[in-house]
Amino acid sequence: MDSQPMSEPLIIKQQTDKWQRISPIAMLYFIVKIILGLLGNIVYLAPAVIFGYKEIIAHPHIWLPVATLVLILIFIGTFLSFYFFQYRLSNGHIEIRSGVFSKKHINLPFTRIQNVKLEQPLYYRPFNYTCMQLDTAGSNKQEAKVVALKLDFAEALKQEILSQHHRQNIYSEDGTDSNDTLETDSEKTNDSINTNETLLNTRSLTDLIIHGLTNNRIWIFLGGLAPFFDDMGNAIANFFKSFGIDIEQFFMFADKSWWQIGLFALTLTFMAMLLLSLFSVAGAILSYYNFTLTKLGDRYIRRSGLLTKHEVTMRLSRLQMIVQQQDWLDIILKRMNVKFEQSNAHGGNYQPGAANNKIIIPSVKAYESQRLIDDVYPENKVHSVIYQGISKRFLLRNIGYFLSPIYIVIAIFLLYHSNFSVLLGATIAYLFISLLIFCRWKRWGYAVDKQFIYIRKGMLGVDYYCFPIYKVQQTQFVQSWFLKRHRLSVIKFVLAAGSQKIPFIDQKIGYHLIDNALFQVESSKRSWM
Incomplete structure (x- = not known):
């Protein structure tokens, strides 16, 4: 049993010492990437799409050549992206060459890699392929991604990277904290959970439905469809006319009483809300289906996804902040979302479920939330501490x-x-x-104890933020003319996961909070990673 892990790095080196091409199945990945890129820029492409659509309607005979040309361009772009993508492993480095017109060459040492994530889209599963994403701490973008590797080969490569970090930590001579070790795990991305992992949380289908209802983000999707609303409305009206129903007649209010108009508006609102909720629930199921949160040593591992399986791993030392969020509907249903935030290498704040810089546990109950938070920060007082309000x-x-x-x-x-x-x-x-x-x-409040800073904020809902003081990387003291006149201030604490502020507090308290944070950061000498 002990000989197999030792042989894997040698096999990897022998197989990838020279430049390697990825499997042709990667073209599926590039096709999907191109299509999603087009959809993601639909707002900018809308004028061209609308103009082209009207031209095709006016001249129906040109739709086939146009469609053929678009497909040819997509195919050419896909093939060139596949052809120019190469990688190799040598001397503890991974090198990746990619790009058609804009060439990109990445040389990434294993010892710099902080995250190894495996992503298995639906179209890869029958062929047992996966994508491997490699991130480094503090980068502003994803460092490297090999888009088509055999699953067993990707696991062996992950083990090789892990062993490189293990050897580096053993022979480190500068006394650095072992917090700089690799954030990854040796488990596979299939549905099974290693017996050494401790299961912390799962989400049922009911939980996902509740999450979809309470976290409706369909407005972003509707915003992208805005340029097509007129054409969609005409298409719907013509569809009903084919059945002998004049739907436009329902919107003629001149001959209707006020109660009929009110009833019609109420019915239409409920129908629209139902449709939006269905979209949101579908999105929650796609993102969080078969959700599991496990713990292996000091690593938290989240797996989920219906069409694309995602695996996000976070080392406890890299955790920057925990967040508990409740929208107004969450409060009514007594649910909340818990987020484990790590270094915000990708520049965004709150991404969907597959975000790489956080672990999101959706729609948990109060006791589940407290249990998760206590597992991360056993000495936290996020719900028992007394929060101080801000100035009136x-x-x-x-x-x-x-x-x-x-x-x-x-x-x-x-x-x-x-x-x-x-x-x-x-x-x-x-x-x-x-x-x-x-x-x-009324919602905004703050509290401090010996180890943590707590911030509460919200409007109709309420969010709680808790982070260790030694994780603070920068502080800011802000005063406008209005604040200075009334001896108030805005305090900002900057962490690797982003910044948090406390507005409209007494300037003496603000100075004290900053001095206390800087003192603890300097005196503790603990690494934020």
Whole structure:
């Protein structure tokens, strides 16, 4: 049993000492990448698409040549991307050459690799292939990705990278913390869980449905479809006309009473919300299906995905911050999302479920959330600590100095023109926005103990942030003329996972928080990684 792990690195070196081409199956990956790239830029391509669509409608005979040309271009781009992609392993490095017009050559030492992630799209599973993504700490983008490797070969390569880090840690002479070890694991990306792993959490289909309902992000999708709303509306109207139903007649309100209009609007709203919820639930199931969170040593491993299986691994030493989020519907259903944030190498904050810089546990109950947080930070007091509120001058500045003057000007203008119906709407909007600002002020709070900084914020929902003080990399003390006049300040704590701020607190307290954080960072001498 002991001889097999030792032989794997030799096999890898013999097989990949020279430049290697990836499997032709990688062309499936490049095709999907091109199509997703086009869809991702639909807003910029919309004018050309709309113009082309109208031209094809006006001249139906040109659709076949246009479609053929598009397919040929996609095929050529796919083949060239595959042809120019090569990789090799030599002397503890991985080198990757890629690019058609813009050439890219990556030379990445194994000892610099912090994350090894395996991603297995649906179209790779029958052929037992996978994608290997390699990241380094502090990079602003994904460092390297080999897009088509045999699954067993990828696992052997992952073991070779792991052994390189193990040897480096053993022979380190500068006394550095072992926190710089590799964030990866030796488990495969299939559905089975290694018996050495401790199962921390799973999500049922019911949990995913609740997550989809409480975390609706369909508005982004609808925004991309905005240029096509007119054509979609005409297509729907023509579809119903083919069955003898004039759907446009339902939108003629001149001959209907107020209660009929109200009932129709309410019904239409419920139908739209149902459709949006179905899209959101489908997205949650695609992202989090068969969700498992396990622990192997000091590594947390999240696996999930229906069409594309994702595996995200986080070493405890690389964890920067835990976040517990509750939207207003989460509060009603007594659910919450827990996030383990690590270094934000990809520049974004909150990505979908497959994000590489965080582990997201969706729609957990309160006791499950507390159990997960306690496993990470056993001495945390995120729910028992007393939070200090921010100054009421937050309300004065946002409602008194900004919102109210705008409302008064609009109200005077509407009164002058005797437009009382619009004035009523403006007044309702003013009161509603004021209520949201009040809720924002009421939610914001902070607390500090010997080890952690806690921040609470939200509006209709509530989010809790907890991070060790020694993880702070930078502090900022901000004062505008308004804040300085009232001896207030905004404090920012910058971590590898992003920044968190505490606004409208007394400047003396702000200086104290900054001094305390800097003192602990310097005196503890603990690595943030």
